[in-house]
Amino acid sequence: MRRYYRGHDLQRIHSVAEMAAAARARLPHFAWEYLAGGAEDELTLSRNVSDLQAIGLQAHTLRPCAEPKREVTLLGKARPLPIGIGPSGYNGMLWPDADLALARAAARRRLPFTLSTVSNATIEAVRQAAPELDFWFQLYPMKAAEMQEDLLLRAERAGCEVLVVTTDASILGNREWDRRSFARPRQLSLRNKLDVLLHPGWMKRVLYPGGMPVLGNLAPYIPPAERNALGSMKFVSEQMDTQFSWDKLARLRQRWQGKLVLKGILHEEDALQAVALGMDGIVVTNHGGRQLDGSLSAIRALQRIAPAVAGRTTVLFDSGIRRGTDIVKALALGADAVLSARATLYGVATAGEAGAGRVLDLLAEELKRNLQLMGCDDINALDSRWLC
Amino acid sequence: MRRYYRGHDLQRIHSVAEMAAAARARLPHFAWEYLAGGAEDELTLSRNVSDLQAIGLQAHTLRPCAEPKREVTLLGKARPLPIGIGPSGYNGMLWPDADLALARAAARRRLPFTLSTVSNATIEAVRQAAPELDFWFQLYPMKAAEMQEDLLLRAERAGCEVLVVTTDASILGNREWDRRSFARPRQLSLRNKLDVLLHPGWMKRVLYPGGMPVLGNLAPYIPPAERNALGSMKFVSEQMDTQFSWDKLARLRQRWQGKLVLKGILHEEDALQAVALGMDGIVVTNHGGRQLDGSLSAIRALQRIAPAVAGRTTVLFDSGIRRGTDIVKALALGADAVLSARATLYGVATAGEAGAGRVLDLLAEELKRNLQLMGCDDINALDSRWLC
């Protein structure tokens, strides 16, 4: 008789997994696939979760902690929780103005939100929608120097204090199941077209208002004739700098005054190199199992990397965060904070800002309860002794 | 063609698993869920069982033991078996006067029964129902000192020789599936209301006689207007002392003349601290996987804790006991006895006292047969050499 809730009251959605089920029901298959799927056989996708689940937690009772401290200082700034929203592209496919919804949900909780280079909303629109937002911008290095420079200028102007450079996805991973939704690039298969028709809510919300969402953020750089969904996708894939290197990163480090975070690190050597180049932070991630299938799980990578760079740079973690306990485990293994991507996207796909907010609240609540149950009164005290 | 027995002859129920199936059939879903479910993804719940199953047993044939000794001395008193009934709240939801049924089943077999603070029956009623009972009382530390003191006085008056202080559940675990039965706190979802109607036997037995059972034991302290099911639940959750600490435990130790047992230990450091504070016993437990999901299995915790405190305090174990072999394994790993919670609750939900008794008898029989088959003529001789 166990069944997830199917209605509209977000308070009755009790976990990220339940939110995922809700999102799945609301999205046409192709959009769900894009969101939830991984590369090839999804070995890495599933290990991201199973390797986290395999870690055991220690608990000490009799250490009262009614209000465990969850505040952390991250990249030089106090933040209420060790959680941020990570970058994701094409969010507009999930919900109208999904980027703005995520930004508002984050802002309201004083958590950072990272806008992707390939977002549907512009940097400027995000700032306008959430003036108080702790605003991070994610850069995919671009071939055209002027385009990249313009993006950086816009980010600066919008007050982005943290720049996240993603290095693991200039070459697109082999997301087969995603491609199987299409008969030809950008043309859905018949089955998937029919399936879209079975989701009138989504059509009304997402499709009718403006057709398939375009890459708003990059629109200025796209030749007007190609500013449709198909054209802009092609444009982007051609503009990605597949030659991005440590040298170029060094130059970017000089260029960017704010905090610079390198996203896409899976090897301790690279982490050390990032430290040497003066990175303010790194994100240990395998891009949610969407890139190299077979790559070790992100949490196992963290286990190797964190000790190597401990205290010398800020360590962020993503890929597989679905529970408060996942956050506890990542922090106990040396991360300073985690980024949420799919988790909050499930929320936004279900109910826009409110849905994303519900996910953040669930993670925050779980985190609080976990610390209480573990008898840990300060999240900053977590280390590997809390694991087993 | 394998199928569990579905009828009413308890002698045809041959295992705890079969009793669980019988209970499940008799209970409305929400009650079954409350009874059998665990926290979040139920990782700990399932590891409690699988980690026990993974342990191998050694057997020596040619060592005749027609009547292996199962008697143990526990907390200074000889007992026929290393088994007690552990505390559980709200038993009245499973069977009318379930607390009394459990108490009588235990008393008849000269085994201890532990009454929960949040029981439906009062301490006094239990004593009256089972005058010979080896009566243990489980205390949830309370904010209001007078209320706690009054509970202790009542327990003393009722002749409870052992006080079990539970320290791992002042903050309620995140039992999502339990919550999913409800549309709002204490208000069943429509599906679950319909499901109740499909269980007329349960309605007749449990619901009609007196409505949803109230917290009889705490009733005196609850403002009369709130003495209904919903109100008393709220009352309790507010009264739990979430600030209970080693200091307060030390004071409790001074206050309580009888045996004092600390329930909720998962870490060897805490076990040693308990010894230092003069605890007569500890219960190594993770509350049946109902609190911190991801917490290591209780049997693995026992493996670490028992050697650390060997000989210096009494070590009880629960969480996952479903078979005689589970008891053998726990004892071989250093436990002095085990507590049964879900196992006997499955019995009581199926057939009241007789059902609980059947479960105790099954465990006792299995234990005897196990020892015979292992060639172990005294349960007190079990140690890790019997495992592999």
Place this chain on the structure above:
Amino acid sequence: MRRYYRGHDLQRIHSVAEMAAAARARLPHFAWEYLAGGAEDELTLSRNVSDLQAIGLQAHTLRPCAEPKREVTLLGKARPLPIGIGPSGYNGMLWPDADLALARAAARRRLPFTLSTVSNATIEAVRQAAPELDFWFQLYPMKAAEMQEDLLLRAERAGCEVLVVTTDASILGNREWDRRSFARPRQLSLRNKLDVLLHPGWMKRVLYPGGMPVLGNLAPYIPPAERNALGSMKFVSEQMDTQFSWDKLARLRQRWQGKLVLKGILHEEDALQAVALGMDGIVVTNHGGRQLDGSLSAIRALQRIAPAVAGRTTVLFDSGIRRGTDIVKALALGADAVLSARATLYGVATAGEAGAGRVLDLLAEELKRNLQLMGCDDINALDSRWLC
């Protein structure tokens, strides 16, 4: 489209698993359950097989062995294969005169057959049916000294050269699923009675000729009034010597001039004790997972025991043998030969002597092919270097 063969041509049954499926189809559920089931949760039953499967084999190509030597010297006698048929009781429930069928199948291949104490055929009938048989007798130690002595005398007279004393089943294991076939001891449940009616072939073959088979071998000792199926079962269970010990074994060793083999060893200490008492052989076995559930798998026990007694006694192995490779693995781990029980019983239940013979031939063929594929030209050369 994969499906096992369902017809009557034994040559089309290509493996023991396929024979098991055939037996299952031909037997009423209760008889299949008795045959194939194990104790309690069947942990040991399933590990017997999975632990064997987990062992890897090494192969050397370019070592031609068209006719690998499979002959072994076992208990002082050359035998064509390191395989014998192990003892099993109540075979008559599977096929009329199943004991005789097994004996003939073994005799025809010059392999030993072990008659169980609780057989349906008498020792004398077996000898008469298979005059050339390499005849082993399995003794369950009996309370009544005269009865046991008479059994030994009859075995001697029938020319049994090997006496197998079983020590692990004087106390019956907890075979729950077997018991679930019955409403009361020996009285089938309604479902099972109906299921018998669905197996007219079995009824005609087994049931009509003489009713439920009685314990022929023990019949002389059973009071005439109790010589029915129910009565004889009760008689046997009361006569089992549950006090059998190393002392009594020492006396039996003095009494029995022929080869004496101890069946039921799982611990290296006991194996050494058996050597000390002059046992000609031991059988490393857990009784096919029918006794102590949780007991380590027989092959893991062999891994510990064989090195301890290497060269000092004959080591037989059973519990889990379903393939030629299982035999290879057991021998490589130190066994001198294996016993087949369920495997050949599946054959006999399917087609009497021919079925049992087919199973022996399958194992022999597989063994030959395995040795060829491994490049091992003499089965006596197998050792742990062939494993990985």
Place this chain on the structure above:
Amino acid sequence: MRRYYRGHDLQRIHSVAEMAAAARARLPHFAWEYLAGGAEDELTLSRNVSDLQAIGLQAHTLRPCAEPKREVTLLGKARPLPIGIGPSGYNGMLWPDADLALARAAARRRLPFTLSTVSNATIEAVRQAAPELDFWFQLYPMKAAEMQEDLLLRAERAGCEVLVVTTDASILGNREWDRRSFARPRQLSLRNKLDVLLHPGWMKRVLYPGGMPVLGNLAPYIPPAERNALGSMKFVSEQMDTQFSWDKLARLRQRWQGKLVLKGILHEEDALQAVALGMDGIVVTNHGGRQLDGSLSAIRALQRIAPAVAGRTTVLFDSGIRRGTDIVKALALGADAVLSARATLYGVATAGEAGAGRVLDLLAEELKRNLQLMGCDDINALDSRWLC
């Protein structure tokens, strides 16, 4: 909603697994079984894949490699990819002139193709169909010296530069499920006959043109009266030299001037012996799990063998290659190249040359993408540091 593509556009087949599904749909069951199945319980078949999947990959981002070098020097010759098509017999059952189709697909990509001794096409026909082909010939050692010598002469004349001697299949593995397709040798069971009728496309393509394909390559040596499918099979199995040995290999080494590769090595001792005898290469393989079931997975064998012979002979690998990452893993563990068998056969069974080509292209693309994603700009640089 996930479902593999079922139509005819090969570009929509995105992985070897999807190609396998397509092949399965197009083939009658018996042919699919022959192609995809393994020996006995298929333990080795499934471990070949699962052991490869269990290996983790390391990735370094920020090392740009737009065009990673995939060229290798193999057996003294530069080749565009470390991939060849391995030998397989009876391909004609999958597609008309399947050998020619495979040869052409390989030739067009400048990859080697290995023709099996038991091919349907003759050596000469292959050479004619693909004049530029990098042509390898696989020899099953034959009893009749003249026949073998004639095969070698023909291979020389056809310009085969590499001779692959297969040593692990002179004795046929126990492919039970394959045999279960037949009521008698070469006579399909009724179910399978009906199933053939359900595959009219296959009948039209494969069966009508010329009946069951005969062993074209060996036809000259088969007595004319036996030159049908059944007769030639019998002939072959009788002609296999089951006495092939290191001595005979030494003589073959003297006889064959070209490159000589030994296929069927699973043990480091044998690999060393192959080096000692001057083999130009070895193939670490377990024949795709079709021979000795229980044999360790090929990738685990590679892990032991490659370090032992590193730099002293060319190490090829097969058994389980389904993905670009599998190739990466094999090379990182010391293989110089891999052979594809089932993978390309799935392609040929789906769409002849185009299908096989699609599989090679998929592997090549995956390989390229993998190297890019790993940040490895030269496939020759792969070593165990890329694994974890």
